[in-house]
Amino acid sequence: MIVFDLKCGQGHVFEAWFGSSRAFEEQRAGGLVQCPMCGDPAIEKAVMAPNVAAKGNRKADAPAARLDSTPAAEALPSPDAIKAALQVLAQAQAKALETSQWVGKSFAKRARAMHAGEEAEAPIHGQATLEQAKQLIDDGVPVAPLPFPVVPPQARN
Template identity: 65%
Template sequence: MIVFDLKCGGGHVFEAWFGSSSDYDDQRGRGLVSCPMCGNSAIEKAVMAPNVAAKGNRQADVTPAAVKAAMATLAKVQQQALANSEWVGTAFASRARAMHSGEEDHAPIHGQASIEEAKALVEEGVPVAPLPFPVVPPEACN
């Protein structure tokens, strides 16, 4: 496995894993690599610092338990943020656009948007961001 820092045409930098350098070249050439933040498929390798291994007698600072704890903290923060936010389902793009244009009062909302809708919102300057974890709609909860 090999990890690359990649940069989209929109300026977002993200990390991606590939089986090999040639796998990256092949997938990029076929248009299979896109930005997870905006969906842009104009992808290039970003400048990245070399990964220098720690001395053999030192234990790595990042353990699976540390990663699991960080993910749990991130999930808890998302849950707390969504507690004060209204689920608007597939009306997310239209509601966010209406708030941005002043047709509707600003309020914290979350919901679903297609890649195309999300790209359009970003291009229009509507401040939106993807959530790190999937959200279960209220009607689907037990």
Template identity: 55%
Template structure:
């Protein structure tokens, strides 16, 4: 198997696996390779960084379970701090974020829920949004 970074005609870069370079070329020629984001079948290989493996004796660089736990605790703490200083808007998140971006509403820190399609549309429209790294329980479901 071989992995290629591919780029569609609209500029989306994505990764795809093929049995060989010949298999990629045959599928591309038959227009069987499409961009998973927009469905464009005009794809070509994107520039890829070479896969250079490091020395096998670099185990000391790997995070220990204790370090991973400390990092996750810090991340959860920071996320909780940010959520405490923002307002839950639930499923209205995409509409509210877009309204603030367009100046129809006063800007304020908010968090809520958006579908993948809504989040992509916000990003494409230049709205500054980020997914939260850890799951959030909506306030109306907490006992």
């Protein structure tokens, strides 16, 4: 697995895991990578600082001074705490998807049919355009975006 910092066209920066650089490029080209904050599919790799360990025979340098040392900035969680929380969230999503059926691009149609009582209710997940999702919400259909992209079953290797 490889971790990338990604940035959408709206400037949101987020982290995502991929099997390889090629997997990232293929998923992005297929429209499977979207900003978890705004849904923007215009995703690029963000600049990342390498994590280089200190040599074994040297003391680690003192931590760099913070650019913003206000009390509010000090109350922010550490990057490690954020990564740990995202990992727990990713595991929770994976567990929830174990009992959910992938319905692909028919998600909006199926969710609407379940809401109208035309189809038995069941946990489903799939793809919907931003416009379809907004319309479902406006119509009172209970839907929510998943925090992490889902690879369709037919695209898994």
